[in-house]
Amino acid sequence: MSSKLLNNVKSACQAAGKSFIYSSPEENDDSQVQFQFISTKGGEEKLMDAFLYTLEMEYVMKLHEEAVQHVINENPKFADADFDTMDGPHMDAVDEAIVTLSKDDTYDVGEFVEERPEDEEGNGTPIDICLHVAEVTDEVVEKFVKEYNDGSLKIDETVRSFDI
Known part of the structure; x- marks a missing residue:
């Protein structure tokens, strides 16, 4: 350095x-x-x-990352979607997945x-x-x-x- x-x-x-x-x-x-x-x-x-x-940001990032993977696995048509955008059916699916995943204790940080x-x-x-x-x-x-x-x-x- x-x-x-x-x-x-x-x-x-x-x-x-x-x-x-x-x-x-x-x-x-x-x-x-x-x-x-x-x-x-x-x-x-x-x-x-x-x-x-x-720590809350870590939690949200972890959930978001897992939700994106879940959406791609469940809907392969979204595999090439831009998950950095805030709009679109793929992001609606991510939002739903986040709500579902947040009920699971697996994502503690x-x-x-x-x-x-x-x-x-x-x-x-x-x-x-x-x-x-x-x-x-x-x-x-x-x-x-x-x-x-x-x-x-x-x-x-x-x-x-x-x-x-």
Whole structure:
């Protein structure tokens, strides 16, 4: 990783008075944020390229993914449909499948932190964080960074489901 990039992020954090900087502010909302922060592992500073989102969002994404597969299996004519669009008979079928699947306890979700190997572009170590919070705020991100860096982060292993 570039020491220039590391120093740029450090400077930006210092200028913002935060332990992190948002890397894609235009894509952030109450349920998800992308940010970068500095962590020290094995005595070496590392740039962490993070995506933090709510547990409810994880639940909805998991249900949606399963519902799409269910719709394709039940209706092969939808195999080539664009499931990124919001309208159409295939999406009506997905909505129905989500309602049905949400009644099944199979889709409970839990908090996690998943660190992956550094990407080839040298943009830092990717880390996905899923927390049981109502919304993702600056305070939630600050708390995560502090606890991650000082080793006090505790992941709640309780599995949950949500009302759709």
